Amino acid sequence: MNRFIRALALPACLVVGAPTALAAPLTAIVGGHVHPVSSPPIPNGLVIVEGEQIRYVGPAKPLPPGATIIDASGKVVTPGLIDAITQLGAIEIELEASTVDSELETQAPVRAALYLGEVLDLRSTLIGVARRQGVTGALSVPTGGLVAGRSAFIELAEPTSGVDERSFVTGPIAVHANLGSSGAKSVGGSRAAALGRLTELLDDTRQFAKNRAAFERNNLRRLSVHRLELEAMVPVTERKLPLFVSVSRAADILAVLALAERERIEVVVVGGEEAWLVAPQLAKAKVSVILHPLDNLPAKFEGRLARQDAAARLAGAGVTVLISTFSSHNAGGLRFVLGNAVRAGLNHEAALAAATLAPARVLGLSRTLGALQGGLRADLVVWTGDPFEPQSHAERVMIRGVFQPTENRQTRLRARHQARLGLGGETTR
Amino acid sequence: MILLLAGCASGGATKDEPSSASTPVALGAKHASRAPAALTKLPAPPDAKVAIVGATLLLGNGKRIEAGTLVFGAGRILEVGPTKDVQVPTDAERIDGTGKFVTPGLIDTHSHMGVYAAPYVDAAADGNEMTDPLTPWAFSEDGVWTQDPAFHRAAAGGVTTAQILPGSGNLIGGKAVTLKLRPSLEARAMRFPGAPFGLKMACGENPKRYHGEKGRTPMSRMGNLALQKKAFLEAEAFAHARKVASAERDAWLKAPEGKEPSGPDRDLGLETLAGVLAGQILVHIHCYRADEMLLMMGLAEELGFSVRSFHHAVEAYKIADVLAAREVSASMWADWWGFKMEAYDGIEENIPMVAKAGGRAIVHSDSSIGVQRLNQEAAKALHAGRRAGLDLGEDEALRWITENPAWALGVHEQTGTLEAGKMADLVLWDQTPFSIYASAERTYVDGTLVYDRAHPGPGSDFEVGTALEGVSP
Known part of the structure; x- marks a missing residue:
């Protein structure tokens, strides 16, 4: 091979x-x-x-x-570098709908059943472009709605004859939810409604999991979503899969922490432009944050306190920080995004961890990859100098x-x- | 309304006003009012001299001085040379430049700062007048919100000049203004003195998608080209009618007989396009594909104007020879590609290939995040090129973000290189700007300190009273 x-x-x-x-x-x-x-x-x-x-x-x-x-x-x-938020394999050309599998056009806010792992295109031209810049693995993440679906991890290896290429894909890795304004929009326009619907979904999921027989007999109270959505959510309520929550505002992040505690689920904050403001709470709750360190503009009202040194501040407070490009075509830019985090004060070794060991741990893959040590998979890069x-x-x-x-x-x-x-x-x- | 009209005319342009379409023609003056100067004034550049001593001076013109000294005062660069040759005036503020780098202020040919301000809310989306595919009468300056926090961030990234373009939803989006990044409440006060206006045009997917989906022309690239051509043919007729009327009026003034001849009615859009045909307004075209760039150069030749810069030219590398031969610059990203069909053939060596072919390569941003790191984009493109065997150096790459964009905006005689007599638009970097770890320590526009890393200042009004007030970007 x-x-x-x-x-x-x-x-x-x-x-x-x-x-x-x-x-x-x-x-x-x-x-x-x-x-x-x-x-x-x-x-x-x-x-x-x-x-x-x-x-x-x-x-x-x-x-x-x-x-x-x-x-x-x-x-x-x-x-090898790992980009934790991409649509690699699920998007070839963003503006050509026929090449996009990562987002549904439905109005339904809950799409937990959408799982990308089985449809990822391992021959996507984007993969070789990212790999050339030292990215060896990526999470391919669904977008949109209140609950967007389930992600898969993809190793960016070239499929060759004789190789079981489906083994390059691992998953599902997480269920992805959007709180803040985008999630709110999918349920009528209020963050409160989004939080309410998510809580209801978790409760319905538990009802479903506990009473499958009754559900099959149509003998259970009416649940808010269909069976496949509930099935997809069960591992979240059982703490077998994390819920990745895209959220920007400090207040919304605290709401996510409260939800996680109340519902006893594992959460990861994605985006988190204002996470630095609630770093101690995140550290105490042991909740990781996936950041884009170049975001230093109030691009969204809900992230108006974004700052470039957020990664350094969060890491300094003891929060596990992952750094991502939040891009597919430019996932290869991950090393430069990491460099910018260092420029803004993050320790070089911590920056490297933020795109290797930290994502491996948060994605539940650290027994397989994410570091150079005996027994792990040999996903590595030889760089001509500082990566x-x-x-x-x-x-x-x-x-x-x-x-x-x-x-x-x-x-x-x-x-x-x-x-x-x-x-x-x-x-x- | 009167002000708006006047903003697009400049019949009575003051010396600092950019030239514009209607400058040479007095006809229609009864409808026009003099284009006012800005209603507010920027503080005059400080008279006090500043000397940066012992730094590496990257001049922006392909040359460098390893241990150099640069002196500026009253808004101008006074002296640039090896430290041993430069007499530092005794009254100058001395900045120790040892281990540091000085470059010209960086220039972005493609920005929507102010017209698509942060936060990106509908209420502040003022860069695309997509009610008609042809809106040459629109003017970006009229949509600029000067408190866009991005302006200060860009200055912190070493940017001193940016062209603010209308968006690409229309085939002809409108007139563009070039601003200097000195804080002001008034966009007009930020205008680059003497800079020509630009005209924003767009090819390809955006106009035909947006308007086609609305069931109107253009719905295809055929429609794109035909409408662009039609607009310029009308402008040609308009310019001709004005010329004829102007001659008639001159004759009448010499021998007034009968009724005073009147020229064609004023038309803001046609005046702008006539300004393009007269070579007074520079054409900037959003155009990704090589075949479309060729098509547009052909159209320009047919209609009698020239293209100053193709923007987002992800396929410029395919026609690097043609661009060089025709002296058309290409404004490019280092590595953006693939997000739409017309960007699918983007490559990391686009910029260096254009440069190596002898063309004017430019790194542009089109992004309020990207504008903060033009130096890094130039570094990425340079090293991608070197890896592909394109023998280029840092001094050439610096031109992509200084001298070349200055040329594309028509301000190269005033800024874009470190030369005595030019505007004191410059950046002091803590290390080589080709390192990912480099930060601007100080950015000067017209000798005025607009960003100081040690004292970053309050930024825009939007950030006053928030946790970010006074935080360095």
Whole structure:
């Protein structure tokens, strides 16, 4: 499956000894400045990958025989970046409705049954564009309504023959709700109504889960939504799935915290422009926040106290912060968004965690990925320098132990017209 | 109403007024009133001299001075050179520039600050007069809310000049104004002195979608082009009638016989388009696709005007040679793409390919978030290009956000580079502006400090009395 891609990488590699027959291929990434994220950075570190998994992360040591060696000296090795709020695989062109699966045009406010995981397009041209910038995983999130639906996590690997590509998708990961003005709009225009409908939905879900037999006999009080919606909500009431709530205003965030406590559900704040104002309450409730650190304008009335250093302030108060582009076509800009969070005061290592370990934990995937440590999936990036700086780039992107193609539709378009116009010609990489 | 009319004429333009369509023609004066100057005045630039000593000066014209000193006063740059060659006046305020960088103030050719102000509420959406696909009579300045918090944020990002455009819902959206980012209650007081107006046109999906959905022309790209052509043919006839009438009137004035000849009635839209045909108003076209840009250049040639800049030109790389040969600039994003069909072929090397082909490449924002980081966008585009083997340097890339947009707005003789005699529009950065971690420490417009990171000031009225008053963006 991965031989073709490995072959491409060969000229820059050396093979030590003879490969052991039938053993999973070994790759050793040597000499890099390694950021495991789950543990302190290692100068001149070594990462050994066996098959799909990381076998070793630590200081240099003798290499196993048969390993393909990748020289990363002077380079930086990090886990692959994870963008926690995208529509990757669910949108090809936002304004062409036939290419959009992430939002229903229905008026119904509750769409919990909408699950994106089974329809994500793993050959979407957006995936290669994001991957080229070091993004290896993303949550693909439904939008709209009071309850938008359920998200799926997608590993941005190139589907190749012989690979079970559906295994790139994991989910459902969360149920997504909108409070604040957009959710309010879907139920008549008041935040109070939105909160009321959500509370009712949770209550109905519990009724449904407790009395399935009665429900099937049509012997249960009338519930506010149909069966599939209720089924989709059951894991939320059982705390098996988190409820991601898009909300901006500090007051609305406190309402979400109160709801979570009252209903005993797990919530994550998405957007949270004014979350910094209620950072201690978020920290105390152990509620994470997914932020877009470039948002420093009162773009919405309900987020009029947005500020650029929100990530640093929240992290400083002990809140788990995730950083996202909230974009699909420009999910590849994640590293620059992280850089801006650092510019605004967030610690560099914390920024890296905000797009690796933190999303892995919040999405319930940290037993599989999100850091560089033995036993985790080998989703990693070798950068030519500081990942957040424009002058660096992702030189190698590995997903599940396989170095991914660095070309995508954009690079092919560029090369075609570059050749036609006689511009530059040679590529440096 | 009279003021509104007058704002679009400038029959009696003062020296500081941008030139406009009706300038040369006195006819119709009975309907026109003199375009007033701003009713309020910005404070005069401080006379006190300021010297930034020992900084890296990135001049904006493709050159740099590694250990340089720059002196400015009374709104102008007085001296720029290597520190050893510059005599710092004894009365100048000295700023130690060691380890820091100075650039010209950044310039955005494509902004909707003020006309699509934050917060983005319907009540403040004043940039698209989508009641008709042809609204050359509309003028962005009339829709500018000067308390848009974005103005101060942009200044904090090192931006000193921005063209405020009408939106792209219409084929001809209206006249555009170029503003200097000095705080004011009055947009007209912020006008860049002497800057020509722009005309905002749009190709492609937006006009045909919006108007077509309403069941009116245009519903297709065919309709787009035909209506644009029709508008200019009318303007051509209008300009001709005015010229003829003007000659008749001159003759009548010499030998008054019979009734005083009257010219065509005033028409704000046709006056604007006639101004375009006369080369006094610069044409800025929202246009993504290469084929459409070619179509529009052909149309312009046929009708007798030139295109100054294509905006959102995501396919400019495909026609980089044509753009360079015809001296048409391209205003581009570093990496936005794909959100609509006509943006599907966007690539990260668009800007550097246009530059490498010898064209005038420009980084524009079209966003009140993006305008705050034009330097980062230039850095992203530069390094994407270098990775693709396009041999370009930082000094060239800086031109994409300084000298080139200044040219596109017709203000390049006054700003856009660090040269003695030019306006003191400049930025002091804490490190190279090509780093993601760089921040502007100070931004000066006309030598006036409009942003000081250490004392960020209150920002707009909108933020007064909130938790953000005095917070640095």
